[in-house]
Amino acid sequence: MDLDPQPSPTLIVQLLDRARGVPVQSWHVTGPVARIGRARECEIPVADPYVSRQHAELRFGEGTWLLVCLSQRGVLVGGAPVMIARVTENLQFKLGQAGPELRVVPAAELPADLPTMSLPSLPVQRIEIDEALKTKEVAAIAESDSFRALLDKARQLRKDRSD
Amino acid sequence: MATIVSVHSFRGGTGKSNSTANLASLCAQQGYRVAIVDTDIQSPGVHVLFGIDEAQAPRCLNDFLWGTCRIDEAAVDVTPVLEGGVEPVAGRLFVVPSSIKSDEIGRVLRDGYDVGRLNDGFRALIKSLALDLLFIDTHPGVNEETLLSLAISDLLVLIMRPDAQDYQGTAVTLELARRLEVPEILLTVNKVPPSLDAVKLRVDVARTFGVEVAGVLPLNLEMVEVASGGVFVTRYPEHPFTRELRVIAGRITVAAAPAARRA
Structure with missing residues (x-):
């Protein structure tokens, strides 16, 4: 056409x-x-x-x-x-x-003064991580004896599986 | 050597069980021998998607954990469920369900179970069913069982929604997974509303969490309608959700040992 x-x-x-x-x-x-x-x-x-x-x-x-x-x-x-x-x-x-x-x-x-947006803008999603809080929460778990034992076990298991 | 894949979320309601079932199904369609173990003993759900009832599964994960059966005796071959779909299935899919009986769930919650036995069970299952991939559908949140799953996994798929309530907890879980030296970690964002720019979201998430984003899955109204009454990817093989999930499945199977790939 x-x-x-x-x-x-x-x-x-x-x-x-x-x-x-x-x-x-x-x-x-x-x-x-x-x-x-x-x-x-x-x-x-x-x-x-x-x-x-x-x-x-x-x-x-x-x-x-x-x-x-x-x-x-x-x-x-x-x-x-x-x-x-x-x-x-x-x-x-x-x-x-x-x-x-x-x-x-x-x-x-359309009337000349029509605004482009008829609604207030939706808030833009911001991904926020509280790093200090995260560090604290991770430490509370990762510094326990049971976690350390689990990590040792994990290393051993991975080594066994690759042998 | 089989690849053990943990699928985990910090909170419930992220679509974890559905995603696990559908990802495993896509891998089976591609020719892999796959099993899903539902370790979410407190709120089991994977069996529902495959229509597994007590008659088909006289034995379940709980029986194995209490030492009354071998783990492969608790495995149900659900490949026929996939074969009901449009796509041919070149591999096999098995499910080790958790008990849905409330008194058995109560017993586990009271008595706990031998977590070490779970790990031995996975290895026995891999051997007995000659598996390429073992998916672990975990209980949400950070607890002893989920940390063990992470510790024995080759690959972790973390699923979250684009929701402020998920972000902090997912960041903590991610860091713990790193400390446990999980070899590969992927993040998937699920239930993304159409008003969010998926491309920008992927970039923002990857940058914020410092991890590979395997997929950004759209909010899926057809999935809600299926209501866990079946395996979505077999009913809707060309849906945008299925296509994105197929990309994620492909990423998972790339991580699988080369010797395990079928011709």
């Missing part, structure tokens, strides 16, 4: 929160092609293990935006798998049975 040489209207694509269905992230898409997938090179990168690296794309051609499925996991609109769908007002689609939902909103229809 030849891509239309005229500039395409902007779309806004929103990633919806699974539980509440409200937008948590959005992208401005100017076209002519916007790839959706787990790969970082995509114009719409979605970090989700159920999403394929190149899952779908939005393509502008012959005066209209189309949603095209690129993945075996499928793209679902209204619960039904589609290969190509015309982008209509508020089109909502799912990246595979287990994947996230996205929604397309024509940019012209």
Whole structure:
């Protein structure tokens, strides 16, 4: 399919929160092609293990935006798998049975001051280890006689097994 | 020479027993002779996944520990359960279950058991069943039995959730495993919600714990639906969860002695 040489209207694509269905992230898409997938090179990168690296794309051609499925996991609109769908007002689609939902909103229809994020950011998971506490807890166990005896036994057993 | 793999978690609910059963099944599918010993005597669970009931298992680990049978007499060949799935099974899988009778569990908790006998039992089992891999499904937390499992293991798979309650305890267990000179240690993060960036999580975990991350397993709703009524990987051979688990199984079998690999 030849891509239309005229500039395409902007779309806004929103990633919806699974539980509440409200937008948590959005992208401005100017076209002519916007790839959706787990790969970082995509114009719409979605970090989700159920999403394929190149899952779908939005393509502008012959005066209209189309949603095209690129993945075996499928793209679902209204619960039904589609290969190509015309982008209509508020089109909502799912990246595979287990994947996230996205929604397309024509940019012209949005008020100018709409914030990109509709929810406060979810806290980023930080993995914190209290090293001092860890050292104390380890010492309490590792410095016991029974632990030392176990270590001696372990060394002996490993030596026996490799002989 | 068989490889002894301990699968351990600091807390319960990480998906340890399910993961052990599914990992062992994947190894058996690939042609290895594998056994799982359920040493979680206080809360046994592996037998459920394979549909083992009292009729099939008149003897269990408890009987062996109390000296009333040989360990191989307590082993159940569950390969037919795997053969019910789509993938062919080139190896064999055995399970030594723990007793589910509450009075027997109570007896163990009161009287304890000879931990040294457990180690002798593992070696006898490996010999009698000609095993390539022996998986030990341990009781969560740090106690005498789990430390013994670590001491006799060639490989430790630590499983945790991406949850603050798991991190500290897993770090302590990891350090104890190092002190016990466990030759190889792998960490697996399970039940990862889709909102977390799995790639970033893997990097963060590896960096924080200073250990190899063998796999990052997604929160698996289909697994919840199976509800331990079967072996997930045989029902869903192409599920993303199964694929990631297969990578972990491959990593485990790489650690297995080369002489043990089947053609």
